Amino acid sequence: MYVDGGFHSPDVHTTAQENGIRIHLINMSGTTPSKKLSATAFEIDSETYIISKCPMGYVPTRARVSNSQTSAHFPHQACAGYELRDKCYSKTQGKDNVVRIPVKAVKAGIERMSMKVEQKENTSLCASIEGSNSALKRTGLQKLTVRGKIKSRMVCGIMVTGQNIKRFIKFMQGGYKTKITNLSLYGTPAPILR
Known part of the structure; x- marks a missing residue:
């Protein structure tokens, strides 16, 4: 189903998946996060949402998903030389650095990535219905x-x-x-x- 970005929500995607429908968004409402790195900069499993690598290619010492967020622990030296350290999700702690990303942000990032790949197809197929809606409005569906x-x-x-x-x-x-x-x-x- 090809829909506008205003229809993006976890409930819509869950209901569509339960009914065997794949949602194609032509855009997403809201802005792309600019203060932090994109969640897709990390290598994250799309089904379990567990972080398997950081943007620098380091493998976490341990990783898990809990309380609707995915977290991973990296050694201090892994984060020390990263040029985008100020934009990274990583927080320095006593033993290691911890990355915590909300699962919601991961899902939105994955959706934005798939939209970029399929943008031309999604936009052209969604735009084809606009002519039909316009014709119907001109013939009485406006009011x-x-x-x-x-x-x-x-x-x-x-x-x-x-x-x-x-x-x-x-x-x-x-x-x-x-x-x-x-x-x-x-x-x-x-x-x-x-």
Whole structure:
């Protein structure tokens, strides 16, 4: 399911996963953390959220997840020469340095990384529905003249069905033209229907 960033929440992702749905976000609300390193700078298991390496490549002496945060202990010399020490999650203690990152921040970081990889696809597929929503608003969905869930669902269903019928008729009459947007393997343009 391709959705806007406002739909990002742990509950939405959990419900989607339980129902076999993969959520693709086109963006995320909020800002990318700038004061601290990104949680994805650390090598973290995406299922257990246990830190396996720091950004410098050091393996922790011990690591665990508890109280909705992942923590790892590193020797003092591992953090001593790191140039981004002031932005790191690491806190110096008596025996070692401890990194504590909220699991929520780890999940958000992993989601941001996957969005960067799939951004072009997510944006183009999500943008295709915007034209349909705009057309439906111009034909009466901007302000419904009925009240109540049942009546609203019936009116919306009829309008969407009407929009689909109009588009099908236009397609059958040859109203949609092919756009040449890329080349095939043999150098001849490959038509893409839009």
